[in-house]
Amino acid sequence: MMKISPKTATLLVLTALVAITPFFFPSGYYYRVGALIFVNGLAVTGIVILTGYAGQISLGHAGFAGIGGYACALAPVHWGIHPALAVVLGAAISAGLAYLVGRPILRLKGYYLGVATLGFGILVSMVLNNERDLTRGPDGIEVPELGLRAVLKDWGLNLSNGEFWYYFCGLFLIVGAWIALNLHSSPAGRALRALHGSEVAARTVGIDVPRMKLQAFVISAVYASVSGSLLALQNKFITPDVAGFMHSIEMVTMAVLGGVGSVLGAIFGAGILTLLPQVLTVFAEYEQMVLGLVMVLVMIFLREGLLPSILRRLRGRGE
Amino acid sequence: MTREDKATLLSVDGLGIAFGGLKAVNDVSFAVKPGEIVSIIGPNGAGKTTLFNMISGIYQPSMGRVKLSGEDVTGVEPHLLARRGMSRTFQNLQIFQSMTVLENAVTGYHLSEKGPILADLLSLPGSRRRARAAEEGARKLLARVGLDRAAEREAGNLSYGSLKRLEIARALALNPKILLLDEPAAGCNAVETEEIDHLIAEVAASGVAILLVEHDMKMVMRISNHIVVLDHGEKIAEGDPATVSQNPAVIAAYLGADAEVSHADG
Numbered sequence: 001m002m003k004i005s006p007k008t009a010t011l012l013v014l015t016a017l018v019a020i021t022p023f024f025f026p027s028g029y030y031y032r033v034g035a036l037i038f039v040n041g042l043a044v045t046g047i048v049i050l051t052g053y054a055g056q057i058s059l060g061h062a063g064f065a066g067i068g069g070y071a072c073a074l075a076p077v078h079w080g081i082h083p084a085l086a087v088v089l090g091a092a093i094s095a096g097l098a099y100l101v102g103r104p105i106l107r108l109k110g111y112y113l114g115v116a117t118l119g120f121g122i123l124v125s126m127v128l129n130n131e132r133d134l135t136r137g138p139d140g141i142e143v144p145e146l147g148l149r150a151v152l153k154d155w156g157l158n159l160s161n162g163e164f165w166y167y168f169c170g171l172f173l174i175v176g177a178w179i180a181l182n183l184h185s186s187p188a189g190r191a192l193r194a195l196h197g198s199e200v201a202a203r204t205v206g207i208d209v210p211r212m213k214l215q216a217f218v219i220s221a222v223y224a225s226v227s228g229s230l231l232a233l234q235n236k237f238i239t240p241d242v243a244g245f246m247h248s249i250e251m252v253t254m255a256v257l258g259g260v261g262s263v264l265g266a267i268f269g270a271g272i273l274t275l276l277p278q279v280l281t282v283f284a285e286y287e288q289m290v291l292g293l294v295m296v297l298v299m300i301f302l303r304e305g306l307l308p309s310i311l312r313r314l315r316g317r318g319e
Numbered sequence: 320m321t322r323e324d325k326a327t328l329l330s331v332d333g334l335g336i337a338f339g340g341l342k343a344v345n346d347v348s349f350a351v352k353p354g355e356i357v358s359i360i361g362p363n364g365a366g367k368t369t370l371f372n373m374i375s376g377i378y379q380p381s382m383g384r385v386k387l388s389g390e391d392v393t394g395v396e397p398h399l400l401a402r403r404g405m406s407r408t409f410q411n412l413q414i415f416q417s418m419t420v421l422e423n424a425v426t427g428y429h430l431s432e433k434g435p436i437l438a439d440l441l442s443l444p445g446s447r448r449r450a451r452a453a454e455e456g457a458r459k460l461l462a463r464v465g466l467d468r469a470a471e472r473e474a475g476n477l478s479y480g481s482l483k484r485l486e487i488a489r490a491l492a493l494n495p496k497i498l499l500l501d502e503p504a505a506g507c508n509a510v511e512t513e514e515i516d517h518l519i520a521e522v523a524a525s526g527v528a529i530l531l532v533e534h535d536m537k538m539v540m541r542i543s544n545h546i547v548v549l550d551h552g553e554k555i556a557e558g559d560p561a562t563v564s565q566n567p568a569v570i571a572a573y574l575g576a577d578a579e580v581s582h583a584d585g
């Protein structure tokens with residue numbers, strides 16, 4: 001029997017989860033929760049590439065989610081661009097900004113990226129809050145309908161709004177995971193993990209360390225941007241909170257909780273932290289505290305994250 | 320005396336660096352030809368690793384020049400030196416701990432396996448082909464250093480001696496013109512040391528220049544074509560093994576430190 005690769009296994013598990021869980025949904029509401037998990041999972045998959053593979057930390061990734069989200073709100077209205085193209089436009093702007101922010105910073109050694117991205121996130125957040133003429137400020141702004149559901153209906157596939165966004169975001173997550181897993185075992189992914197392990201050794205085998213870090217940063221910014229776009233499109237509304245500091249911290253905590261080195265683990269972390277406020281209303285009130293606590297506990301007890309730790313435990317018993 | 324001529328691959332000329340007030344390396348010069356094994360010896364703290372770090376672009380020298388194939392490469396970044404055919408190992412292991420042994424070796428093929436990142440993200444055939452070729456090469460190199468059976472293990476779990484050999488495999492993967500080895504046999508048992516000894520001779524015989532730092536004097540005396548002796552950052556002697564081991568200044572430096580040169584007679 002051929003051994004299936006970790007990549008195939010991860011994709012199978014993800015696809016099965018997306019396809020099978022709806023059979024257990026007590027109500028249509030859970031499609032929405034599922035879609036939210038997938039959107040967060042997508043952003044967190046970008047964090048896996050940046051932090052899990054390349055070992056770099058961003059404290060402002062929500063800024064890119066904000067750009068992706070507001071691209072879908074503003075570009076269709078102001079420039080008559082189709083919302084689907086606005087997703088691409090948002091991703092391109094995010095990639096460009098990530099390049100501009102990352103290029104000078106990633107030449108420096110140390111954790112300057114964290115500080116720079118923190119500033120970047122705050123800046124985006126401020127612009128979205130204050131440029132009322134354009135963004136309508138803190139109250140948020142409507143986002144036009146994507147329109148794909150109506151097209152599918154014409155083709156005879158009649159999905160409820162909840163169902164549509166569930167499967168649509170699920171598809172994005174699976175594709176996003178596929179790309180991240182491709183990268184993992186590719187020459188570039190290996191170079192990223194190598195510079196994470198030892199920068200000096202990476203340099204001596206010919207890896208252009210600042211350039212590779214920059215590529216990881218840009219790619220992860222695109223993930224966050226698309227995630228923000230999907231959020232805006234499915235809610236048909238967006239507020240500057242999407243770009244807020246708390247959202248950045250949420251992304252990192254989800255990834256770290258589940259296991260920042262593993263795509264499936266990080267998505268698992270996104271699942272837990274998205275579900276928690278839905279089942280425990282107190283969580284919503286104390287979110288900041290809980291996130292902080294989760295981070296501290298994971299750092300102390302589960303350095304690799306929840307899923308890899310569980311798998312290791314299970315494997316250990318199996319042997 | 321200068322050994323520098325047209326055939327010279329690496330030449331180091333008046334190289335030096337200071338940390339704070341301390342001159343860790345001062346005005347050191349020597350040359351290495353293709354296929355030659357040149358050893359740098361000297362007591363602990365003599366400046367051997369620092370010298371390697373300057374030659375390989377990790378430290379910026381505060382004086383002197385490094386020339387590779389006749390071109391000035393002083394202060395050139397390590398990843399660009401790798402392209403010009405320089406590769407090295409580290410005294411304090413620099414292993415990619417959480418990657419497998421095979422992946423560590425494959426990383427040495429970075430320059431030949433890298434391509435457009437889009438091809439990697441989409442796992443296009445070109446990307447897979449390059450990765451596969453690198454993997455095949457890496458497996459052969461692992462067999463050469465006796466690590467083929469550990470290929471799938473996580474590198475962090477290997478013994479010190481094995482990791483030393485893994486670093487050699489990774490460095491060889493660059494197909495270098497010159498290989499810098501910083502204490503490759505440290506932590507290895509007698510059998511492993513002999514294997515490394517053979518490997519180095521073999522690599523040199525294929526035309527690769529070797530710059531070696533090693534504490535095992537028997538090994539150094541046996542395989543070196545030329546020896547440079549450092550003490551307190553200065554070159555105190557240079558010559559073939561027989562000449563160097565008779566040199567009073569060298570004996571004094573070693574007796575002053577830990578009398579290691581006496582192994583050479585054994």
Ligand SMILES: Nc1ncnc2c1ncn2[C@@H]1O[C@H](COP(=O)(O)OP(=O)(O)O)[C@@H](O)[C@H]1O
Nearest residue numbers: 338341343361362363364365366367368369370
């Ligand atoms: N980065 C550094 N900063 C300060 N001092 C250093 C640094 N690197 C080496 N040194 C000093 O330079 C001297 C030579 O060290 P090293 O080159 O490691 O010696 P060797 O390899 O011959 O044992 C030592 O005194 C060491 O403490």
Ligand SMILES: [Mg+2]
Nearest residue numbers: 367368369410
């Ligand atoms: Mg040393």
